[in-house]
Amino acid sequence: MKTKGALLWEPGTNSGWSVEEIEIDPPQRREVMVKLAASGVCHSDHHLDDGVIPLPWAPVLGGHEGAGVVTEVGPEVHDLEVGDHVVLSFLPSCGKCRMCVSGRSNMCELGAGVLAGYAPDGTHRVHARDADGNGKGVGCMSFLGTFAPYVCAPVDAVVKIDEDIPLDKAALIGCGVPTGWGSSVYAADMQLGDTVVVVGIGGVGINAVQGARHKGARNIIAIDPVPFKQEQAQEFGATHAVSNYEEAAKLVEQLTNGQGADRVVVTVGVAYGNLLNPAQEMTRRGGVIVLTSAAPILQRDVEFDLFTFAMSGKRLQGSLYGTTQSRNDIPLLTDLYRTGQLKLDELITRTYALEDINQAFADMQKGLNLRGVIVYED
Ligand SMILES: NC(=O)c1ccc[n+]([C@@H]2O[C@H](COP(=O)([O-])OP(=O)(O)OC[C@H]3O[C@@H](n4cnc5c(N)ncnc54)[C@H](O)[C@@H]3O)[C@@H](O)[C@H]2O)c1
Ligand SMILES: [Zn+2]
Ligand SMILES: [Zn+2]
Structure with missing residues (x-):
């Protein structure tokens, strides 16, 4: 599908984000397409731009704090359906590796690859054209790339939540809140x-x-x-x-x-x-x-x-990730929100359109926001 996304073509140079056309492939084996309601603007994405987290590859589609609705499921997806409401976890949990089975899923072996620049299977799901019009595979922050209205996500990073939780608030449970x-x-x-x-x-x-x-x-x-x-x-x-x-x-x-x-x-x-x-x-x-x-x-x-x-x-x-276990703690945090024991609404100081993403990062740097949030319209 053709959509738009915020890319860094020269990470580590403080060049800022470029919002442009991208193409996202349909979900492959054990992947789902998610239509996002919103994406949080976390300082870790800024670290890709300022070089605190250097990347040896480009371009990168930023964003790793999102929530939305499943619109398409790939082959071998058994526990998610079209219409499910989900939070995208910035670290995946495979449920099978030594770390996952010993109660340390924040350190799942899959998570070691989130800055590798491609999907867990070594291929690209997102594509863009450089200044000369050449097609390039785009690496996605945390295997996600929530600075785009749609995300093709590995199921290991997708956690189903109840439908009564507002998705624009739930987005923050993908990174900042549990961390x-x-x-x-x-x-x-x-x-x-x-x-x-x-x-x-x-x-x-x-x-x-x-x-x-x-x-x-x-x-x-x-x-x-x-x-x-x-x-x-x-x-x-x-x-x-x-x-x-x-x-x-x-x-x-x-x-x-x-x-x-x-x-x-x-x-x-x-x-x-x-x-x-x-x-x-x-x-x-x-x-x-x-x-x-x-x-x-x-x-x-x-x-x-x-x-x-x-x-x-x-x-x-x-x-x-605050030593949290995404499959346990993401639903727990939504329950705490529902019962009034965890504030989410008040965390969102300002909302932005994707086109204003550089303003969102400038405001973060100035300390104007607890969290800035990119909101995607229908
Ligand atoms: N460990 C993890 O799993 C994990 C996950 C997410 C984010 N992070 C990291 O956590 C950090 C915070 O992220 P964020 O999104 O909350 O950033 P933020 O920019 O929203 O907040 C940082 C705050 O620190 C304050 N600050 C800066 N220097 C200070 C100092 N010397 N003393 C006191 N306060 C100071 C700033 O005024 C600002 O309010 C970043 O480094 C981010 O990359 C880590
Ligand atoms: Zn984060
Ligand atoms: Zn694992």
Whole structure:
């Protein structure tokens, strides 16, 4: 089918997204076509443009946070039908590999290939023409490419949800919501009564605040330099909001009688090497620091006080997809939304047409949005 999509022809050069005609093939074996209602605008897509996540291939169709309705099923699809409402998971889960069967489906072997530049079977489903009119296979972010009104998706990345959940809100459950919420609930394993700090209140960090509230944290301190983010953090359950580490450290000291925070979750836009040590300094003995943010892939220099880290028994925990299990947690998060225990509507600060995608990323960079969302009209 011919449609439109937002492509990067020169990833890593800050050239911005080009909305142009693309062609999407019909679904092949174990794939479905999904007509999207909306796509979230996640910082990870921007990392393809700014080079924090370098890609050795092009062009790429961006977007990995979407939800919609199945319009076509390929061969050997047994558990999805035309008309099903689905969330697209930014990491697939095959259900069969060692990671999947041992309860770590966020680290499914298939997920290792999401930046390979082609579908799991090694071929392209999306095609575009370069400036000289030559046809090119287009790689899709996360095997998806939700910056287009239709996605041909592998079934392993498609999770059925109930039809009463509004799809434009459900889109955010494809990445930002589970990543942030799970960073608190699972990766940090927060406990009732904890004092926690969330560093960086974007589409991911605001959901880490929601997760902390869920686990019954006593004090939730949000750090973000943008005043709007500080206000929003408090709307979502933060007990305190400040603009930098120094202010947070003072608060933590007062609130814990100098013992330190039980958990610190880092969800800033880019994890530079100087961000972790201040997080460790405000963490109590035996406490946990969770790193969710993407870092420049080639960065190797990280300032870190290893002596204190070892001798005070702290833990540094990486968090991929919030350590959530898509087939369990996506339906769970929709249930929590339905029962009023998880905010989704309020996460969407602004909506955009696909043609305005560069504005959406500019607004994200300025800190104007918790989440910007591309909405697809019928
Ligand atoms: N681990 C995963 O599975 C996973 C999944 C999705 C996104 N991510 C990553 O998570 C990060 C956050 O994504 P997002 O979409 O929420 O980004 P975002 O741009 O919406 O939010 C980032 C926030 O961090 C704030 N910030 C920047 N520097 C700061 C600092 N020094 N101290 C405090 N706050 C600071 C910004 O003001 C902004 O509000 C990105 O690096 C993204 O690539 C990781
Ligand atoms: Zn994302
Ligand atoms: Zn697997």
